[in-house]
Every structure is written in C-alpha cells, then in structure tokens.
Amino acid sequence: MRLNGEVSHKEEEEEGEKENGNLLPQKVVVVGYALTSKKKKSFMQPKFEVLARKKGIVFIAIDLNKPLSDQGPFDVVLHKMSGKEWCEVIEDYKQKHPEVTVLDPPDAIRHLHNRQSMLQNVADLDLSDCHGKVCVPRQMVIKKDPLSIPDEVFEAGLKLPLVAKPLVVDGTAKSHELFLAYDRFSLSKLEPPLVLQEFVNHGGVLFKIYIVGEAIKVVKRFSLPNVSKCELANVGVHSFPRVSSATASADDADLDPSIAELPPQPLLERLSRELRSRLGLQLFNIDMIREHGTRDVFYVIDINYFPGYGKMPGYEHIFTDFLLNLAPAT
Ligand SMILES: O=P(O)(O)O[C@@H]1[C@@H](OP(=O)(O)O)[C@H](OP(=O)(O)O)[C@H](O)[C@H](OP(=O)(O)O)[C@H]1OP(=O)(O)O
Ligand SMILES: Nc1ncnc2c1ncn2[C@@H]1O[C@H](COP(=O)(O)OP(=O)(O)O)[C@@H](O)[C@H]1O
Ligand SMILES: [Mg+2]
Ligand SMILES: [Mg+2]
Known part of the structure; x- marks a missing residue:
C-alpha cells in the first residue's frame, strides 16, 4: 500500500482532512477498476465514492483501449469483464505486477x-x-x-x-x-x-x-x-x-x-x-x-x-x- 503523500491526490486528501476532524487518512489505496457501464452505475454510487475518498481510497477507471501496465500504479485491481482477451490481459498483468492485488483470478471466476x-x-x-x-x-x-x-x-x-x-x-x-x-x-x-x-x-x-x-x-x-x-x-x-x-x-x-x-x-x-x-x-x-x-x-x-x-x-x-x-x- 502506498503511504499518504506518495501519490498526489490533493483534493481527496483535503476533503479527508476536513471530514475526518483534521485527521488525514493513514494511507492511500489506489484501486483500478474495469466494470461494465451497468456495473459501474450500480457499484460506484456517489455515497460510496465520497466515503471511499474520505478513507483514502482513490478509484481510477481502467481504459480498456490502453495497456494496463501504462496505467496506475494500482494497489488493487477490481474487475468484472468477460472475454478471453481480457482474461489474458489480467493474467499477464498479475505476472508482471505481483505486488498488485487482483480481485479475483480469472480462472477462479470462470468456475x-x-x-x-x-x-x-x-x-x-x-x-x-x-x-x-x-x-x-x-x-x-x-x-x-x-x-x-x-x-x-x-x-x-x-x-x-x-x-x-x-x-x-x-x-x-x-x-x-x-x-x-x-x-x-x-x-x-x-x-x-x-x-x-x-x-x-x-x-x-x-x-x-x-x-x-x-x-x-x-x-x-x-x-x-x-x-x-x-x-x-x-x-x-x-x-x-x-x-x-x-x-x-x-x-x-x-x-x-x-x-x-x-x-x-x-x-x-x-x-x-x-x-x-x-x-x-x-x-x-x-x-x-x-x-x-x-x-x-x-x-x-x-x-x-x-x-x-x-x-x-x-x-x-x-x-x-x-x-x-x-x-x-x-
Ligand atoms: O445487476 P445487478 O446489480 O442486479 O447484479 C446482478 C446479480 O444480481 P444480485 O446482486 O445477485 O441480485 C445477478 O445475480 P443473480 O444471477 O440474479 O442471482 C448476477 O450476478 C448478475 O451478473 P451476471 O449477469 O450473471 O454477470 C449481476 O449483474 P451485473 O451487475 O454484474 O451485470
Ligand atoms: N432448484 C430450484 N428450486 C426452486 N427455485 C429455484 C431453483 N433454482 C432457481 N430457482 C428460482 O429461480 C431464480 C433464478 O435462479 P438462479 O439459479 O438463481 O439463476 P440466476 O443466475 O439467473 O439468478 C432463483 O432466485 C429462485 O427464485
Ligand atoms: Mg440467482
Ligand atoms: Mg446467477
């Protein structure tokens, strides 16, 4: 996990400071997500995003048209996308970035x-x-x-x-x-x-x-x-x-x-x-x-x-x- 300050997310931090009674979140967790637009709408609700920001979680939408390794860096990758191609992208990323928590492994999801x-x-x-x-x-x-x-x-x-x-x-x-x-x-x-x-x-x-x-x-x-x-x-x-x-x-x-x-x-x-x-x-x-x-x-x-x-x-x-x-x- 990144320590606070390693990634510049000034706005989020200031808001966290205000709403946490002057306490900064102790760490910033960067979460990349790849979700369908339907899923994004139901999951990324405003109340959730606000709370996450307060707690030091930064969500970044993954651009499927760009190489995954060029995006981030992420602490966590959340995904629910189907297709062989996407599974290969994720498997390859996991191998190259073992420090990132990928939720969840494509093979296990396939089950x-x-x-x-x-x-x-x-x-x-x-x-x-x-x-x-x-x-x-x-x-x-x-x-x-x-x-x-x-x-x-x-x-x-x-x-x-x-x-x-x-x-x-x-x-x-x-x-x-x-x-x-x-x-x-x-x-x-x-x-x-x-x-x-x-x-x-x-x-x-x-x-x-x-x-x-x-x-x-x-x-x-x-x-x-x-x-x-x-x-x-x-x-x-x-x-x-x-x-x-x-x-x-x-x-x-x-x-x-x-x-x-x-x-x-x-x-x-x-x-x-x-x-x-x-x-x-x-x-x-x-x-x-x-x-x-x-x-x-x-x-x-x-x-x-x-x-x-x-x-x-x-x-x-x-x-x-x-x-x-x-x-x-x-
Ligand atoms: O759309 P939602 O929020 O109702 O979520 C669906 C789930 O509903 P639930 O949370 O169990 O009531 C739904 O659960 P059910 O199969 O209806 O029991 C599925 O998980 C569905 O995903 P998929 O179409 O199988 O890929 C889920 O659809 P996606 O949002 O993943 O497209
Ligand atoms: N074996 C069963 N016995 C009784 N009701 C069932 C059974 N299987 C499914 N159902 C009913 O059908 C609904 C949908 O089945 P489910 O297997 O959950 O498929 P889906 O993935 O589309 O949600 C269940 O939520 C339940 O109401
Ligand atoms: Mg069901
Ligand atoms: Mg089901």
Whole structure:
C-alpha cells in the first residue's frame, strides 16, 4: 500500500482532512477498476465514492483501449469483464505486477460461469456440525440433443418439476432465461446446453448471502412460490421472470417466520469461509433456499461473481473496510 503523500491526490486528501476532524487518512489505496457501464452505475454510487475518498481510497477507471501496465500504479485491481482477451490481459498483468492485488483470478471466476461447476464445491462440503445441512438440488447437464432429454431425465430419476437453466452464465439476459418444466416431454422444446435442476419448494423466500472477503451480509428476497400437489399435474415449460433480482427486498415483509427466519449464523460463516477458500474468490454471493417444512435443510442454487453489491445494505462501509484491510501483495 502506498503511504499518504506518495501519490498526489490533493483534493481527496483535503476533503479527508476536513471530514475526518483534521485527521488525514493513514494511507492511500489506489484501486483500478474495469466494470461494465451497468456495473459501474450500480457499484460506484456517489455515497460510496465520497466515503471511499474520505478513507483514502482513490478509484481510477481502467481504459480498456490502453495497456494496463501504462496505467496506475494500482494497489488493487477490481474487475468484472468477460472475454478471453481480457482474461489474458489480467493474467499477464498479475505476472508482471505481483505486488498488485487482483480481485479475483480469472480462472477462479470462470468456475462460476458454468452452472454445473459453480455448485461442485458445495456438493463436496460436509457442514453437518454447523446447525444445519447445506445441499445442492439434484441436477443433470444436457449438452446437445434436446430430443434425448425425456429419456435422460427418466434414466437419471430426476423428480419433476424441473428448473431448466442455461448452462453458461455469461452476463447476457439469455443466460438468465429460466424455465419451469412440469413434464419431461416438453423439455425437448428447450435449447441445450442446459442444466436441469429439481425444483425445491421453499415458501417463496430466498436468502442472498453476500461475501466481501471475510465479511458476510445476508438479505431476504422474494422467490418462486411453492408448487402445490395439484400443480404437479400441469404440463409444459413455463418461462419465469427474475423474481429475486428485484430491488424490493423481502426483509421488511410480514412473512411466516418458519420460512423467513435467517439461516443460522455459524452455518453461514462456515459455508462462506469454505467457499471462499475452495473457490479462491473474495467477491461473490450465494443464493440459498430453505426446504419448505424444514428448519435447517438448505439448498444452494446459484453463486454469482461480483454481484450487485449496490443492493447490499451498508456496502459502502463493508467494501471500503475490505479494500483498506487487504494485505499488500508481496
Ligand atoms: O445487476 P445487478 O446489480 O442486479 O447484479 C446482478 C446479480 O444480481 P444480485 O446482486 O445477485 O441480485 C445477478 O445475480 P443473480 O444471477 O440474479 O442471482 C448476477 O450476478 C448478475 O451478473 P451476471 O449477469 O450473471 O454477470 C449481476 O449483474 P451485473 O451487475 O454484474 O451485470
Ligand atoms: N432448484 C430450484 N428450486 C426452486 N427455485 C429455484 C431453483 N433454482 C432457481 N430457482 C428460482 O429461480 C431464480 C433464478 O435462479 P438462479 O439459479 O438463481 O439463476 P440466476 O443466475 O439467473 O439468478 C432463483 O432466485 C429462485 O427464485
Ligand atoms: Mg440467482
Ligand atoms: Mg446467477
């Protein structure tokens, strides 16, 4: 980390001095960021930027049209850009600048771009001593032939209804187009590659667990309602909207406590710690649901890299503290 004064950011420092009661931030952390314009808008909110400046964090937008090594110098590089070319730029930069903390390694991020590999680490976990059980829904991958789906589903013994999800998550709207399938024959209408996942009744509430390094924040969101016994007689594949990404949180709603009670803290801590280390990532969130009718059986259904932190309550403080506490790379 740079000591205060090594980089000239006079305005920021003066503001920090004023607002900190004449105390200068002890160090200046220079953070280069490469984010889509959508992400920049939701993440770089004015309140966040002001707080960061006060604490001695300077954000610099990376110009993708210029060599990365000619920009900076940075203490930290934050990025969420897709594409092979960008990954190569970052890998090359990491090698040439081992002193810079790059969040996060492209290889580790890539693991979350596939809905099968993203859940593998959860499936391998055993958290039985942690006040609850964390599972992943039974699922299978359909790589190519849609006509083979009915037989493959039958052979795998998957229970209907199934959620059909595009296998690859690449940031496009299409990769978030999901379907609920009530019968196995209608699934042949869908376009592989797909993941077919058993639907788990969970009372329409989802827990979003945000991870920022060691910090964890969990919020409730609305989700799909239970599928009743009589609905099991339905047929067809039905697309459904992105219920859980709505900004309206379910935190203040008057919900049945047996459905909306937050998962136990020790379970969340252990799950987050394990996934952080197994995935090799510091910035992600986990979508988790509680199996309806149970108190402590949970399913992880989705993991997202660098999610919408702007929607996480208190993200300004959590994120700035995280950036300040990052150990300098040696
Ligand atoms: O747009 P936001 O702020 O809702 O964030 C999206 C996330 O929403 P969440 O924070 O979990 O509610 C969203 O999470 P979900 O997949 O909706 O659970 C994704 O992480 C999405 O990124 P991508 O399209 O998969 O690359 C995220 O989109 P990007 O902002 O990264 O484009
Ligand atoms: N196996 C499942 N059982 C019940 N509901 C599910 C399941 N999978 C997904 N959902 C619902 O669909 C929503 C979107 O699925 P998700 O896997 O999180 O995809 P995305 O990456 O597009 O957010 C979830 O937030 C949840 O409401
Ligand atoms: Mg999700
Ligand atoms: Mg997702």
